[in-house]
Amino acid sequence: xxxxxxxxxxxxxxxxxxxxxxxxxxxxxxxxxxxxxxxxxxxxxxxxxxxxxxxxxxxxxxxxxxxxxxxxxxxxxxxxxxxxxxxxxxxxxxxxxxxxxxxxxxxxxxxxxxxxxxxxxxxxxxxxxxxxxxxxxxxxxxxxxxxxxxxxxxxxxxxxxxxxxxxxxxxxxxxxxxxxxxx
Numbered sequence: 001x002x003x004x005x006x007x008x009x010x011x012x013x014x015x016x017x018x019x020x021x022x023x024x025x026x027x028x029x030x031x032x033x034x035x036x037x038x039x040x041x042x043x044x045x046x047x048x049x050x051x052x053x054x055x056x057x058x059x060x061x062x063x064x065x066x067x068x069x070x071x072x073x074x075x076x077x078x079x080x081x082x083x084x085x086x087x088x089x090x091x092x093x094x095x096x097x098x099x100x101x102x103x104x105x106x107x108x109x110x111x112x113x114x115x116x117x118x119x120x121x122x123x124x125x126x127x128x129x130x131x132x133x134x135x136x137x138x139x140x141x142x143x144x145x146x147x148x149x150x151x152x153x154x155x156x157x158x159x160x161x162x163x164x165x166x167x168x169x170x171x172x173x174x175x176x177x178x179x180x181x182x183x
Contacts, residue, residue, distance in 0.1 A: 003168050007036045016042035020049055033173045034080060034165055051157055058150045063093040064113050068120040068154045070103035074179055075124040078162035083174040104180065115141030116151055123155045 007013040010021040010031060017039035025031045038045045055065070066089040073081035082104070089095035089103070099109050106121030108114040119138040122130050138148055164170070 001169065002033075002037060002171055004037065004040060006033060006171065007039060010036075013039040014042050017045050020045050024049070032084065034084070034161065034170050037168055037170055038164065048157075048160070051153070055150060055153060055157065059144065059147045060116070060150050060154070063089075063095060063110075064116050065154055066093040066095060067099070067103040067108050067113055067117045068151065069158045070100060071106045071117050071121040072124045072155055072158040073162055074104040074106070075121055076159060076162035076166070077179040078165055079176065079178050080165035080170045080172050081158065081162050082177040082179060083172045086177045087174040112141055116143060116147075119148070120151050120155050123152055124159060128152075 010018050010025065013021055013036060020042070021031050021035060021039055024035050035045070038048055056062075060068075066085055069081065069085040070089060073085060086100055089100055095103070102109050103117055106118055106125075108117045115138050119130070119134060122134050135148075138151070143151070
């Protein structure tokens with residue numbers, strides 16, 4: 001059970017959040033619980049959707065973004081985000097079970113994506129304190145400065161959703177996936 005009331009429908013959310021939630025429904029086909037819960041603060045919802053939307057137009061492919069989300073959710077022990085991104089990774093980014101398992105381990109079966117996922121997992125687990133070697137590895141894999149910035153931004157955005165869902169105990173509305181070990 002969530003720690004704060006979950007708006008049962010879009011109409012039950014604050015009026016300022018309703019157009020944003022309708023846009024989510026149009027994009028995903030439904031409004032997942034996390035979005036309805038964040039909608040309790042229209043400003044937080046606008047901020048989250050704004051950053052997410054901007055990053056969606058960035059240089060990283062959707063599959064890499066989902067891979068990063070899975071790695072970060074595992075690092076942070078967020079069952080909601082593991083569940084959501086396992087589903088979204090398959091449904092929208094074409095990730096298979098072996099890739100999702102690799103991503104949850106902080107790696108990828110795709111050589112280029114592997115560098116991004118490993119770097120993202122390191123950024124999350126080291127709270128940004130990566131080594132020169134970590135940075136050189138992602139750059140040597142062919143990632144531009146802008147792409148490395150986006151990787152870090154994805155770690156930050158996904159850490160926020162991980163923390164949000166853990167703090168508020170968002171009810172999982174995807175097939176449930178649990179972290180391998182307590183974070």
